[in-house]
Amino acid sequence: MNAITLFDTPIDNSPSGDRRLRQRPAPQIESRSTTASARAEVELDPPSAPQPARLLVDVRAAAQMLSISRALVYELMAAGELPSVVIHRCRRIAVDELHSYVERLGTDR
Secondary structure (H helix, E strand, O other): OOEEEEOOEEEEOOOOOOOOEOOOOOOOOOOHHHHHHHHHHHHHOOOOOOOOOOOEEOHHHHHHHHOOOHHHHHHHHHHOOOOOEEEOOEEEEEHHHHHHHHHHHHHOO
């Protein structure tokens, strides 16, 4: 039988054989108990050192924190409702400014 290997999958190239790819056996999938024990091992690891609180966030992160679009964040900055700073060429918004903006929203009612 002539066989050609293409991407580690043999193709039957004999005159009497099919020109179809041979079926590979299905990959073995881990059982749920194995995955649960792996999760338990991860949870047993000591917690990592606490990360310091971020002072500034980019526009994308600010939009995620406020659950609004990036375009609306840019509109708020242009209108002066959400102050921001530029560090080199990077636009950043102070987390405290995000908190005060949200507080102002509650008092505007």
